[in-house]
Amino acid sequence: MNKLLSIKQIAIIAGAYLLCSCPVKADIRMPRIFGDHMVLQQDSQLSIWGWADPGEKVVVTLAGKKGKAVAGQDGKWKVSLKPIKTKSKGQTLTIKGNNKIIYEDVLVGDVWVASGQSNMEWGINKNHYKKDVDASADSLLRLFFVPRNTSLDPLSDIYMPEDTQNPEWAAKWVLCTPEALRKINGQGFASAAYYFARDIRQTNGRPLGIIQSAWGGTRAEAWTSLSALKAEPKLKRYVDLYEKNVRINPEVVANYKQRKAEFDVAIKKWNNTVGKEWDEAQKEWAIEVKKAQAAGLPIPEKPKPSSPRPSDPPKPNGGNNGPTNLFNAMINPLIPLSIKGVIWYQGEFNSGGSGKEYATLFPCMINDWRQKWGIGDFPFIYVQLPNFGPVDQKPSEEGQGWRWVREGQLKALALPNTAMAVTIDVGDPFDLHPIDKYDVGHRLALAARKLAYGEKIIASGPLYQSMTIEGDKAIIHFSNCGSGLTIASSPYTPKGEKPKNSEKLTGFCIAGEDRKFVWADAVIDGDQVIVSSPKVLKPVAVRYGFSNSPVCNLYNKELFPASPFRTDNWEK
Known part of the structure; x- marks a missing residue:
């Protein structure tokens, strides 16, 4: 009963949630993901679905393929069309029942979902990348832009x-x-998604x-379904x-x-006064830090x-970070659309106490999406935090916390059909939204070309494999x-700065049995790095780039950076 009441409560604010989840019986109605100029997934069984009067017969045709269905008692119907090869010339998708819906200029190619938080939402810097x-x-x-929305x-x-x-x-x-x-999206x-797609x-x-x-500013549990959270005992607090x-x-x-309207006025005033002054102070601070x-x-x-930023009014359903809310409102409506895969850039907002x-x-979350989509372990390619x-x-x-999130992202490579774009070298120490999204999108695309398209290319940098100890050296x-380590x-070089060149490896630290890390000397030896320090005669553990803002310069000769890592499993 509480659950039903909560939806009614949300409807007071949203005004039309019930229309989305329980369409009124009528002639054929299609989900908003279908439309003129859409792209459907090639070489894959195509799911076309919608709503109609119970018992209504529905016929779907596209590029010479035809499928039929009968709407169930709940008004839902789904047609599965046999796979269609690439169609670069616009096709007509027709759905016919008591009425007829026609979509024009429909292409058949690859469909990728781009999801995450602000660095996957943020638009191209129009000045920096004007030519692009x-x-x-x-x-x-x-x-296709899915508008922001939440739902319990x-x-x-x-x-x-x-x-x-x-x-x-x-x-x-x-x-x-x-x-x-x-x-x-206003910006x-x-x-990152555009550069990925362009490549x-x-x-x-x-x-x-x-x-x-x-x-922007969202957590992974908000993008995960309730059933998945319930199935993992370690995530019980999100179910609660x-x-x-x-x-x-x-x-x-x-x-x-009313409170949201009052907040909007207050935050606009704050942004134009205190916020503007604070932004300038932070820019000056960044300069002083570098000096x-x-x-x-x-x-x-x-x-x-x-003065403190005005507080957001309490959100009626937990807001954009309420567990499951974004999966429910922004991912579930896309299922079961056939897709090639997902690109993902998120983790900053999980870097606090839950890193x-x-x-x-x-x-x-990855397993959850794959299970819900029901089309196998589709490629899931993600960005490791910079x-x-x-x-x-x-x-x-x-x-x-960022180091723990990066480690979680590194460990996720154990899942089948996953790839990771390492970006430890293209972030901005003083900007949560670094300008350089070209290299992010480019590295995602290279990972996709290898993982999803089967190209025999080098698409990522060195990954830690194992450690051996020889005397005082790790x-x-x-x-x-x-082609080798280098x-x-x-x-990417920020405007006004010179490229950082070094003849010495940086970012490595080493510890003995006392578990106290010190900066280490590191030397490349073939496909290995020899790490040592005169302060640690009996090394036990090595870490590389294992902090929020490390200076790292280990790459392979294809110029892909090595992922930060640690050899230990200590709590700190």
Whole structure:
């Protein structure tokens, strides 16, 4: 009863949730993911589904293929069409029952879902990459933007809340154009996803559809279904939090709309005054930090705003970080659309006290999506978090959550059909949203070309394999060495800075039985790195780049960076 009441409560605010999850009986109605200019997955059984009157006969035709279905008592129907080869020329998709729905200019190629938080949501920096935006028109690359939304229960269709940005672009397929890259979601279609798609398009020439379903500042448990969270005992606290959100106070629901409007006014005022001053102070602080580090001086204290940011009003269903809420509203409506795979960039918001938990939560989410989609272990390719924050002065500093999330991402490679784009070298220590999304998208595309398209290429950097001890030296063995190990630097150089070149390996630290890490000397020897320190005569463990903002320069000769790692399993 509480669960049903919660949906009614949400409907007071959302206004139409029930229409999404329980369509009114009528003529044929299709989910919003279908539309003119869409891309359907080639060489795969195609699921076409929707709603109609119970017992209504439905016929679907596309590119010479035909399928039939009869709507059940709940009004739902689904047709499975036999696989169709690539179609670069627009096709007509027809759904006929008591009425007829026709979609024009439908292509058949590859469909990828791009999901995660802000770095998968953030648009292209229009000044920095202006030439790329201006040259982005591609009639065979189609974009679909899933508007932000939350729900305590799985929705069967995409819903557009009242405050959806750019509703003329949302929940519809559009051709990739400079205008689309600049306007969708108010800041442009996802930059990392665009560069990924552009590289794939240039490589195989097939039509490509990108479905962007991302939301900044969100946690992985919000993108995971309730059934998956319930199945993992280590994640029980999220199930408990979900139950708490279901039992939300009716007063919160009744007052939310007014409080949200008041908050919007207050936050706009704060952003234009305190927030603007604080932004400038942080920029000045970043300059002072770089000066201090160059001179070997202590890092100055980070500035704080002169007054606190206005507090968000309590959200009636746990908001965008309520467990399961984003899966229910922004992923479930896409299922069972046939897809090629998923690209994912998230983890920053799980780097707090739950950083270590990511090693359990992230694989749980991946397995969950695959199970719900029911099309096998489709490729799941993700970004390992970059460097962020002032350069770490101490080896393997304690209490830093990003290192634990990166480790969880590294461990997820144990799942079948996964790949990881290492970006430890292209972050911005002072910007949570680093400008360089070209290298992120490029590395995702290379990983996809190898994993999903079977190209025989080197697509990633060295990965820790094992360690042996010889006297006072630790010998680290790597896989994915490509043509061999080397010292290199980031392919991206911020404006106004010089490329960082070094003749010495950095980022390695070593510890003995006392478990106290010290900076180490590291030397490349073939496909191995020999690590030592005169302070540690009997080494036990080695770590590389295992902190928030490390300086790392180990690559393979194909210039892919090595992933941060540790050889120990210590708690700190």
